[in-house]
Amino acid sequence: MKLTVVIPVYNEIQTIEEIIRRVQAVEIEKEIILVDDCSTDGSREYLRTLNVPNIRVLFHEKNQGKGAALQTGFEHVTGDVVVIQDADLEYDPEEYPLLLNPILAGKADVVYGSRFLTGAERRVLFFWHSLGNKFLTFLSNMITDLNLTDMETCYKMFRAEILKEMKIEQKRFGFEPEFTVKIAKKRYRIYEVGISYHGRDYSEGKKIGWRDGVAVLWHLLKYRFFV
Template sequence: MSTPDLSIILPVYNEAAGVRTVLQALLRLFDAELAHMTVEILAIDDGSTDDSGAQVQQVADARIRLLQHPYNIGNGAAVKTGIRHARGAYVLLMDADGQHQPADVPRLLAHVDRYDMVVGARTRESETAVHRDLANSFYNTFATYVCGRKIDDLTSGFRVIRADLAKQLVHLLPNTFSYPTTITLAVVRSGYSLKYEPIVARRRIGKSKIKLLRDGSRFLMILFKIATLYSPLKVFAPVSLLTFLVGFGYGLFKVLFLDLPYGPTSAMLMTVSGVIFLMGLVSEQITYLRYDETR
């Protein structure tokens, strides 16, 4: 069996309304503008309760392979299944709900010769929810601080990456929607090159699976993931310093202005600051060892 140039991975969960349209658009693209490339399209049905799998099968084309989970495991798990089964030299990840336009694929592929991973960065013209735009802006700012390099779109699921690198990093990816965060930080942390290409994301086809309350908890978890996956000390050290200064300042205030002894509260805060800093050091070493295995 020949090795295709590109493997496209489409995680599918209850996308019966749009997956067929996306598949047909991709096939037209590789029959015309990208006809010089060989491609396989892996649609991973993550335990859908609608007829998503049947919709995929109705698009009769030898380039499409349907892989099915027996039950819903998670968006990231579907991506990992796709990566493990991919045979192409490059892997393209995109959503099956119509948000990512097949017409943008050539612009991402144009950079694969120079970069290890190319990410479609959503612009302000994208048709996305306001609360998600605000959250993504915060993620990008925080990730830029932690990584020490500009992160244009941390959570974009539209990206192309070298297949060997994707397989090398697959064990780091979670089973959830936060896999784009993890793979971005893993690529940067491991010293591989990253390129952002501006795209306009469209409104999804069908009902959104994003819930505001669940998004809130996911927001906090992604912030925690950013801190722990890349450079924990960049987060632990400032918190440690702030705790120390609060404890020291409070004790000094009591001694100088209230004529009271330094007290246990200040001593406790200063001790806690030392514990936080040591936790940061240990976490930093664990992170280093974790990524050292991928080099």
């Protein structure tokens, strides 16, 4: 079993070297696909220096968004299982085995790493941001008839075959609701596991804002009822 780790990168020069080190330290056969979304802070130049057998680096010539970076990465997957990894150190690669276990056991096709279904450590940050996440998950559950606790989580791990059965369209943070609605409609077996979370605040580079949250509602409705 080979794991493909897809890492979208946009202006993460402060953390990119460390996240690669942490992913590499996980004792699972893996390939790492990094997609730079036209960074301007030196991330792009750093990635050009990498020459490691199990790392592939792809570049966008203009900034398109996280979803677009994921689409580019998905096109080059050769592993059996795929996991999405942000480059900002909010999520811990040491927890890959937690997400992988239900898939290896033959119980799950997709596993979400929940920041709320957990007894693990979690940085205490914004009340309204966390409430917004829970509200969007609530709306997602109403529309999909799932009972997720964290639809917006970065950690989504799934069998690579799913990519052959699904076309992702959204180029920004709309990827999360689009993916969730589509796997629900196809009735894939979905599990959640609790994960730790080391969130950043906006001064540390957090990028998602309230406008992205508002857009999620439209994407949920679009992919549930109109696509």
